[in-house]
Amino acid sequence: MFPKINDMLYIQVAGNDHDDEFFEFKSRIAEVDALNFLIEIPMSQTRGHLKKLFLGEELSIFFISEGGIKNYFNTHVTGFKEDVLRMVRIQKPDPDSISKIQRRNYLRVKASLEIAVKHDTDESRFVAVTHDVGGGGVSFHTQEEHPLEEGELLSCWILVPYKNGELEHVSFQSKVVRIQKMENGRKLIMMKYEQIADQERQKLIKYCFEKQLEFREMA
Structure with missing residues (x-):
C-alpha cells in the first residue's frame, strides 16, 4: 500500500538505519503520478529548517498507516517541480519492497x-x-x-x-x-x-x- 496525498513522510538522507531518532526530516505528499511522489521540501524535526535535496540523492522513508503501522521504503530523488512552492519528485518504490513494522507509542x-x-x-x-x-x-x-x-x-x-x-x-x-x-x-x-x-x-x-x-x- 502506497502513502496518499497529504500523508506525512519521515525522511533520512542516505542511510539505512531504521531507528526513529535518525529520521530527522518530515515532508507532506503534495501530488502523485504514475511513477513518483511529489513532496514538499523536507523540514528538520528538531531545528525547523528546510533540507535541500539533490538529484539522485538516496532517501530512507517511513509513513504511518492505519493501526499505527510504520511502512519503510528506500527511494531516490528523480527531479523537481517549480510551482507556487518548489516540490521534490521521488520515485515510487516497488510495493513488495515496503516493509511494515508495528509502531510502539511511548509518551x-x-x-x-x-x-x-x-x-x-x-x-x-x-x-x-x-x-x-x-x-x-x-x-x-x-x-x-x-x-x-x-x-x-x-x-x-x-x-x-x-x-x-x-x-x-x-x-x-x-x-x-x-x-x-x-x-x-x-x-x-x-x-x-x-x-x-x-x-x-x-x-x-x-x-x-x-x-x-x-x-x-x-x-
Whole structure:
C-alpha cells in the first residue's frame, strides 16, 4: 500500500538505519503520478529548517498507516517541480519492497530530572539534568567538559518524583543516537534505551502520564 496525498513522510538522507531518532526530516505528499511522489521540501524535526535535496540523492522513508503501522521504503530523488512552492519528485518504490513494522507509542514529556551518567568504557561519571523523558528514550543537557559520541553506550540512573511524594530510582543502559549543539555552548544528548527492565520502563511511563495530566490541568 502506497502513502496518499497529504500523508506525512519521515525522511533520512542516505542511510539505512531504521531507528526513529535518525529520521530527522518530515515532508507532506503534495501530488502523485504514475511513477513518483511529489513532496514538499523536507523540514528538520528538531531545528525547523528546510533540507535541500539533490538529484539522485538516496532517501530512507517511513509513513504511518492505519493501526499505527510504520511502512519503510528506500527511494531516490528523480527531479523537481517549480510551482507556487518548489516540490521534490521521488520515485515510487516497488510495493513488495515496503516493509511494515508495528509502531510502539511511548509518551514523552518535558522534564527537568536529575540523571546520573556513567561511561561504559572508562566508568567515569557525571550528573546532568534531563530535557525530556519517555518510555522509549531520554535526552539531557551537558557541558563541553563531558565528551560524548553518537553510538556510545551509557549506564544511567534517573531520580523520578511522583505526585504523591514518592521517589523512584530508574536504571537503564542507553545509546546516544544524536548530539545537538545548543546556542549557549551546551549540548543536547538524545538517547534511546538499549537495556531497560519492564518494571523500570513502567516507572517512567507512570511519571509521564502524571506530568501530562498536570500539563492539561494548567492549560
